[in-house]
Amino acid sequence: MSNKMKSKTVQLSHGGGGKEMNALIQDIFFSEFHNPILNSEEDAALLNLSGETAFTTDSFTVAPIFFAGGDIGKLAIAGTVNDLAMMGAEPQYLSCSFIIEEGFEVSKLKTIAASMRTELAKSGTRIVCGDTKVVPKGCADGLFINTSGVGRVLHKGISVKNIQQGDAILVSRDIGRHGAAILMAREALSLESDLTSDCANLWPVIEQLIAANIDIHAMRDATRGGLAAVLNEWAVASNVGIKVEESAIPISDEVKGLCELYGFEAHDLANEGTFIIALPQEIAEGALEIMQRYGHCENAAIIGTVTDEHIGKVVIKTPWGSNRYLDLPHGELLPRIC
Template sequence: MKSIRLSHGGGGEETWKLVREIFLKYLENPILSSLEDSALLRVSSKLSFTTDGFTVKPLFFRGGDIGKLAVAGTVNDLAVMGAKPLYMSVAFIIEEGFSIEELKRIVESMARTAEEAGVLVVAGDTKVVPKGQADGLFISCSGIGEVLYEGLSCRNIQEGDGILVTGPLGDHGACILAQREGFDFGEDFESDCQPLWDLVEHLLLTGLRVHAMRDPTRGGLSAVLHEWSHSSGLSFLVKEEAIPIRTQVQGLCEFLGLEPYHLASEGRLVLAVHPEDIHKALERLREHPKGKEARHIGYAIRPESHPSVILETPYGTKRFLEPPVGELLPRIC
């Protein structure tokens, strides 16, 4: 059998075969393998909980696939709250006729990423919908993490805090857009999709005063800074020439009339750090392979009239960085 049938979602022998030969084969652990209606977990501390859906198109892209993205996206939402990822649930919505070999590739990729992130998939579900009622495969995930570092919140950002990013921004969004539209930027250009708990822990172990952290997914850097501005009541001044943007991303945005600061990243962090700890935080981030291109791009400042996000150009002039409006790039994650 080479493709998914409606009977694979019917709860009978075909469903069991799919569970045994794909999901348990790659994701097996004692909790998942018990195959109960719910996972029994033992946690004795404060928890972080998140949920997310993944509909990226194409399902396979340079640097990743929907399986890797689903795990990375879920654990990164936990990590930015100072929570060590522990457990995940995964639900698959599969279109009738979807390739079983492609499903195996996606689940195997998910297993590799979960192992890298140190998270266990402990519950799951599979539904199959008739052909034409979904576009291949959608994934929905929830995650639980143990909060090891409390106090990370956009409401804790203070005037003077430095704004740091852990690497070039917009790679994921540009990669998906380029692949969709048939642009070829060479084999070296790929999505930044990756789990980030190891980088977060590497930084927070130092005790440096990190006030807030966010992964700039949909809406990119602009969305993060506008959300922070709303919540903190502060403005943000960032230097355009300090923001790391790859040449391929800049060129694509110029060609299509897009703002690179609106494009998603799936393996980067934006941080607000106490002004006295900026230099040490940069040094610490750059020690880690996932933070070696970290940059200090700006500051939280007192608003002149209302909270806003301001870009200082290389010429010393300033302009407002507008928030994302409309759906610039659907199905990016």
């Protein structure tokens, strides 16, 4: 259709299901995301899937919507791609649904759609269906995006319940960057200018691990609740104890500094491109090398082991040799982190 967006801001009529909505969808979303399945314009996309398929959903409400290292659009693609990748699934098809506040700038929406397109290309996936809602001014804060995704499982058996005694625990990079970057953006801190979110899609490195036939027992991206939430969930779900060395956990100086300033712990802070993996001890060094050499995970590290002590708990060994429990985070950490 030849319709073009005429207004500079999104209006209620753009969500009405009529002419204006067609113009918005054609001009902004189809122009960035077009592919044969999306273009079919049916009520639902038709996919050809076979065998075991992973399916996941996430709504993104991050504030601010632009931050160092990313924006809500990049996050919406990377986040859902990562949930699929963490199940050993190749991200194949995404849905995308926008809730837009009346008055939202069309130029910002275009920037975000372009950012999504770039991130889609990096993971080799595509948006095949979508939805657009516009709510009156004051009924939402700018823009919320939901993405859901499906993908073919290439490595079976990855599960929070599959962690074995003696497994090694690895982290893919320095932790806490996304939480710290959002905090920095909100507080308008400019001193820490080198700090960017880790926001990235993890499929390329996971693909390397699967291609190398690495026997992955469990794998999770450490989003809300950070490293601490993942390890605690694992300890309970697999009925094991997990012991980590605090000194082995990579944390950048910038994140350390912000944590000291605000009284946060880096292991509670959200990440958006950092994953934790549990696998047999004897292949840990090999997996680490693949992650570092082929997966752009230069700071990946072995940070702990799975034990039969303190079942259901995570024990952290401090640099001074003492041990303490690393608890599941609680309370209000940072709202609207993702």
